Amino acid sequence: MKYRKWSAVLLAAGVVASLGACASGGGDSADGPQKLTMLIGSSGDAETSAVESATTAWAADNNATVEVIAASDLTQQLSQGFAGDDAPDVFYMGWDQFSTYASNGYLEPYAADLANAGEFYPSLVDTFTYDDTFTCAPKDFSTLGLIINTDLWAAAGLTDADVPTDWDGLEAVATKLTTPTTVGLSFGLEYARAGVFMNQAGGQLVDGDTVVADSDENVAGLEYLQKLHDAGVLKWPSEISAGWAGEALGAGKAAMVIEGPWIKGIQGDFPDTNYAAFELPAGPAGPSTFTFTNCWGIPANSDTKDAAVSLVEFLTSDAQQLAAADAFGVIPSTESGAAEYATKYPENASFVAGADYAVSPVNFAGSATVISDFNAQLESLIGGDAKQILGTLQTNLQAALDEANGN
Amino acid sequence: MGPTILIIRSNLTRESAMAQSLRGTTFRGRGIRGAEARYGWAFVAPAILIIGVFLVIPIFLALFVSFSNWNGLGSPLNNSALVGVDNYAKVLVEPGLAQRDFGLSIRNNLYYVIIVVPLQTALALFLAVQVNRRILRGRGFFRTAFYFPSVTSSVAIVTIFIFLFTASGAVNAILGFFGADGPNWFADPSGIIHNLLAGVGVTSAPDALLAAGPLGLDWWSWLSGPSVAMCVLIILAIFTTSGTFMLLFLAALQNVSGDIDEAAMVDGAGPFRKFFSVTLPMLKPTLFTVLTLGLIGTWQVFDQIYLTGKGAPGKTLLTPAYLAYDTSFKGLNWGEGAAISFILFIIIVSFTLLQRYVLRDRDLGRSGERRAAKREKQFRNEAAVGAAQIARKQEDSISQGERR
Numbered sequence: 001m002k003y004r005k006w007s008a009v010l011l012a013a014g015v016v017a018s019l020g021a022c023a024s025g026g027g028d029s030a031d032g033p034q035k036l037t038m039l040i041g042s043s044g045d046a047e048t049s050a051v052e053s054a055t056t057a058w059a060a061d062n063n064a065t066v067e068v069i070a071a072s073d074l075t076q077q078l079s080q081g082f083a084g085d086d087a088p089d090v091f092y093m094g095w096d097q098f099s100t101y102a103s104n105g106y107l108e109p110y111a112a113d114l115a116n117a118g119e120f121y122p123s124l125v126d127t128f129t130y131d132d133t134f135t136c137a138p139k140d141f142s143t144l145g146l147i148i149n150t151d152l153w154a155a156a157g158l159t160d161a162d163v164p165t166d167w168d169g170l171e172a173v174a175t176k177l178t179t180p181t182t183v184g185l186s187f188g189l190e191y192a193r194a195g196v197f198m199n200q201a202g203g204q205l206v207d208g209d210t211v212v213a214d215s216d217e218n219v220a221g222l223e224y225l226q227k228l229h230d231a232g233v234l235k236w237p238s239e240i241s242a243g244w245a246g247e248a249l250g251a252g253k254a255a256m257v258i259e260g261p262w263i264k265g266i267q268g269d270f271p272d273t274n275y276a277a278f279e280l281p282a283g284p285a286g287p288s289t290f291t292f293t294n295c296w297g298i299p300a301n302s303d304t305k306d307a308a309v310s311l312v313e314f315l316t317s318d319a320q321q322l323a324a325a326d327a328f329g330v331i332p333s334t335e336s337g338a339a340e341y342a343t344k345y346p347e348n349a350s351f352v353a354g355a356d357y358a359v360s361p362v363n364f365a366g367s368a369t370v371i372s373d374f375n376a377q378l379e380s381l382i383g384g385d386a387k388q389i390l391g392t393l394q395t396n397l398q399a400a401l402d403e404a405n406g407n
Numbered sequence: 408m409g410p411t412i413l414i415i416r417s418n419l420t421r422e423s424a425m426a427q428s429l430r431g432t433t434f435r436g437r438g439i440r441g442a443e444a445r446y447g448w449a450f451v452a453p454a455i456l457i458i459g460v461f462l463v464i465p466i467f468l469a470l471f472v473s474f475s476n477w478n479g480l481g482s483p484l485n486n487s488a489l490v491g492v493d494n495y496a497k498v499l500v501e502p503g504l505a506q507r508d509f510g511l512s513i514r515n516n517l518y519y520v521i522i523v524v525p526l527q528t529a530l531a532l533f534l535a536v537q538v539n540r541r542i543l544r545g546r547g548f549f550r551t552a553f554y555f556p557s558v559t560s561s562v563a564i565v566t567i568f569i570f571l572f573t574a575s576g577a578v579n580a581i582l583g584f585f586g587a588d589g590p591n592w593f594a595d596p597s598g599i600i601h602n603l604l605a606g607v608g609v610t611s612a613p614d615a616l617l618a619a620g621p622l623g624l625d626w627w628s629w630l631s632g633p634s635v636a637m638c639v640l641i642i643l644a645i646f647t648t649s650g651t652f653m654l655l656f657l658a659a660l661q662n663v664s665g666d667i668d669e670a671a672m673v674d675g676a677g678p679f680r681k682f683f684s685v686t687l688p689m690l691k692p693t694l695f696t697v698l699t700l701g702l703i704g705t706w707q708v709f710d711q712i713y714l715t716g717k718g719a720p721g722k723t724l725l726t727p728a729y730l731a732y733d734t735s736f737k738g739l740n741w742g743e744g745a746a747i748s749f750i751l752f753i754i755i756v757s758f759t760l761l762q763r764y765v766l767r768d769r770d771l772g773r774s775g776e777r778r779a780a781k782r783e784k785q786f787r788n789e790a791a792v793g794a795a796q797i798a799r800k801q802e803d804s805i806s807q808g809e810r811r
Contacts, residue, residue: 079736083479097737104478104739238594241575369738373504376722379596396504 034064034307039081039088041074041294043262043328050327058314064307082106082299089304090311093136093297095127095360096368101297102130103365103404108298109135110309116316119334127360128295136295137316140330142260143354144196144289145277146170152177152255164281167200167224174233177255184233186254187245189225190375193258195361196290197221200283205362205393211401214387214394217285222386224283229382249275260292261351264329279350291358293333331355366400473745479735487742494746502623505734505743509750510622512725516706518633519726520758523644524701530649531697532690535656536682550657557650564647565714569593572639592639596721598631599638634723640711648704652697659693660686695766699759706755727751 038055042048048070055066069088071077075097081087093101101107111117112134124138146164156176164170174184187193195205201224203217212218228234235254242248245257250270257263258280266273280289296312298305314320318340321332325341331352332338342352362371373396377389468483473494477487498509534553538546556564571577572592579589604610612627620626633641663686671681687694709728712718717733718725727747735744769775 076736079479079739083481083741085481100739104480106480236594238591239574241573366738369504369508373508373722376596376719379594379719379721399503 033059034062034304036064036066036089036304036307036311038066038068038311039071039074039077039091040068041092041094042070043265047324047328050324054315054320054323055311058311062307062310066311087299087302089298089302090308091297092139092294095293095295095363096371098128098136098295099130099363099365099404100368102135105300106297107135108300108302108305109133110298110305110312111135111137111295114309114313114316116313116334119336120316121333121335121338121355123291123355123358123360124293124333127291127293127363136297137312138333139294139296139316140321140324140333141291141293141355142262142331143291143351143358144193144258144260144280145350145354146280147249147257147259147263147275147277149249149252149255150274150276152182152252156255163278166281167283170281171228171231171233174228174256175231178233182252183235183240183248183254185228185256185258186235186237186240186242186248187258189236189378189381191371191378192290192292192361194222194225194378194381196258196280196288197224197283199288199290199359200280200285202283202285204359205397206364206401209401209405211394211398213397214390218390219386221283222381222390226381226386249273261329261331261348277348277350279354287354287357289354289358290361291355292361362397364401365404367397367404370396370400469745469748472741473749475742477741479739479741483741490742494740494742495750497743498747498750499622507623508722508725508730509727509747510624511628511722512727512730513622513754514624514629514631515633515637515723516708516726519637519641519644519708520702520705522633522641523648523705524698526641527645527649527652527701528694528697530645531652532656532694534649534653535660536686538653539657539660553653554650556647557654559647561647561710562714564643565711568639568643569715590635593636593715594720595635596723598634598723600630600632602635603632634720636715636720636724640708640715640724643711644705644708648701652701655693655697656690659690663689691766691768695763698762698766702758702762703755706751706758727754 036055036059038051040048040051042051048068052068055068058064059066074092074094078087078091087106093107098107107130109130111128114137117134117137120138121141124141125134128134128136128138148163156173158173158176162169162173164173170185177184198204198218198221201217201221203212203215203219203221205211205213205218225234237243237245237248237254240248240253242251242253245254245259246263246266247269248254249257249259249263250266250273252273261277263275263277280287282288296315298308298312302308316333318332318334318337321334321337322340322344324330325332325337325345329345329348331348332341338352338355342349370393374389374393377392381389472483472487474489474491475483475487476490476493477483480486497503497505499506537543538550538553540546543549573579574591574594576592578592582589612625616627616630617625620629667685667689668681671685676685707728708726709732712724712726712729713732715724718729728751731744731747731751733744734747735741738744769778
């Protein structure tokens with residue numbers, strides 16, 4: 001009997017001690033400056049310090065302090081924060097995870113009430129609308145463009161007039177630019193790139209409540225890529241020993257790549273590479289590109305919601321967005337801001353022009369798993385059957401869509 | 408009033424204690440060593456506390472999550488509902504992407520385990536025997552060299568391997584020097600058994616193998632073998648872990664005394680016979696340890712997968728441990744992720760039990776007795792035959808002597 005009593009006492013003491021240790025610092029005092037934490041997925045020091053100075057400016061006017069944390073793995077750290085009831089007050093929310101988070105009730109739908117809610121690009125508002133509610137404010141966006149190594153372009157005897165505007169033109173210049181050491185065109189084989197060609201051929205993945213992934217148009221888009229690869233004028237970065245297409249462009253292993261404004265980042269590693277960005281060539285069904293974007297997420301039912309919304313309103317103002325553009329090259333998410341950006345940075349004007357017809361990649365709760373499976377299937381595209389790959393996508397995506405709608 | 412009652416009661420307890428001890432039952436916690444138990448508990452309390460808080464409670468919480476629909480928001484205890492075995496059903500029996508992913512991860516990891524565990528154990532044993540030889544010069548150097556990969560961070564080694572095995576990396580350069588055309592290692596999702604079959608002209612599945620196998624994969628996919636990319640990770644695992652296990656074998660080898668070796672030599676055993684019939688049986692407990700640790704480690708492979716592209720190429724590097732992480736943190740299906748972890752736990756336990764059964768001590772238990780009886784019978788038979796022969800020889804010599 002004695003043993004049991006002692007062990008019970010010890011166990012109870014242990015549980016109490018551990019629970020006490022877990023409930024760390026619950027009571028922030030109401031007076032004094034309000035403390036906010038912000039979790040960002042930063043592209044580098046330039047971005048982190050720009051966000052820090054912007055938040056400091058807001059904090060000074062609003063009797064608050066903002067701690068900016070640059071995440072090493074944003075999704076994982078966010079999940080941990082939410083699971084531990086310790087979510088950051090403001091955070092970057094990627095387009096690909098947005099619906100999953102919104103459908104699980106993680107996000108505060110604040111964006112519709114923002115003073116500048118009407119100024120964002122409609123396609124961005126669409127991306128961050130869940131259940132007919134504009135949930136969170138787009139932070140910035142990027143579109144895909146055709147980035148050309150201008151030195152290799154000139155060396156192949158091509159001029160500005162030769163910049164491709166359709167698929168045939170793209171194939172022609174890619175063929176001309178291909179040499180034994182350089183491939184004409186390169187980009188990572190994934191939905192975020194191949195999907196553009198499917199859209200340009202007139203396809204789409206979801207039409208209302210039905211998935212139409214295995215349409216003839218989508219097949220045509222993938223078969224065009226097969227054709228270019230078979231001709232040897234298109235290679236994936238992994239085939240030419242590059243980590244990503246930007247590295248292939250910088251190192252001169254590829255003459256053209258399909259990337260976004262973040263291509264600026266290669267300047268550090270390859271300062272001598274000259275390049276220019278153009279709109280993507282149009283397909284049989286017209287021009288199309290993808291838009292990628294982040295929004296400012298605010299956790300649902302947060303105590304600091306009012307302060308966080310005020311901070312987001314400040315950060316999405318044209319002035320602040322242009323300051324961010326200066327610092328790390330993203331495009332402002334408001335139409336007026338983007339227009340000013342295009343005049344200020346003519347070399348990136350083509351990315352802004354793409355926004356007029358850009359669509360967001362498919363994105364509903366549970367679609368991310370299916371898309372990553374599609375990316376894995378795409379690896380068998382060369383020498384494989386495009387129709388079969390899209391058939392698998394059709395089945396999986398329809399199942400995921402039904403489940404998302406069923407909830 | 409009060410004190411009297413107390414005295415009476417204490418008398419009563421003492422009497423009942425005496426009665427108990429008279430009846431032969433021991434009354435614990437009294438006597439000269441009575442306080443020892445109390446101190447014992449006090450001394451192990453910190454360990455119990457730490458294990459309880461950081462191991463036992465989380466494991467039971469995870470078990471709870473695996474039966475719930477927790478979506479990762481707040482504490483699972485008051486933010487979720489129990490959904491029975493739904494999470495387990497989703498990955499095990501319901502056809503769909505979740506089941507297929509789980510099937511792929513099990514296939515990949517199974518090939519990884521089947522190849523890595525025997526090879527790393529054999530290599531570790533081989534290295535230990537070599538390093539243990541008395542005539543080898545610079546034993547200390549080799550011991551350190553072989554152990555070095557084990558103490559280096561696996562992240563660093565994986566990063567180096569990624570560079571070595573790129574399409575135009577060092578490995579392919581060496582292969583090119585010998586005229587061979589190396590594959591694009593980390594980007595090649597083709598299974599090596601499929602590749603071997605393609606070498607003899609079989610490029611697509613025979614109809615019999617296209618039938619659906621377990622976990623949503625057809626048998627042709629199950630028989631793909633590890634992908635080329637997985638082979639690199641297999642080489643990496645053998646390279647890094649054999650050093651650790653070499654150290655375990657080395658410690659065991661140094662406990663095998665020289666007398667036994669000499670006795671075996673006197674009995675006429677050659678080096679191979681000596682190793683397989685004398686040394687190896689003496690290393691059996693260590694062998695068990697090494698195999699168990701190897702099984703656990705290989706089924707839980709995670710960091711290599713995280714670093715080499717999250718399951719790419721073609722999901723052939725997906726493993727259950729990584730899938731559980733991905734399902735939980737990226738897909739926010741925490742219940743499903745926890746269910747995968749517990750299925751993995753059951754797999755590891757059953758593999759360990761299986762190898763314990765295979766490596767069991769054959770001299771013990773009923774089967775051991777049967778074997779011993781059989782051997783004794785055989786021995787008696789031989790002895791009887793031998794005795795008869797001797798007797799016959801003696802008779803012969805006697806009769807020969809008589810004839811003379």
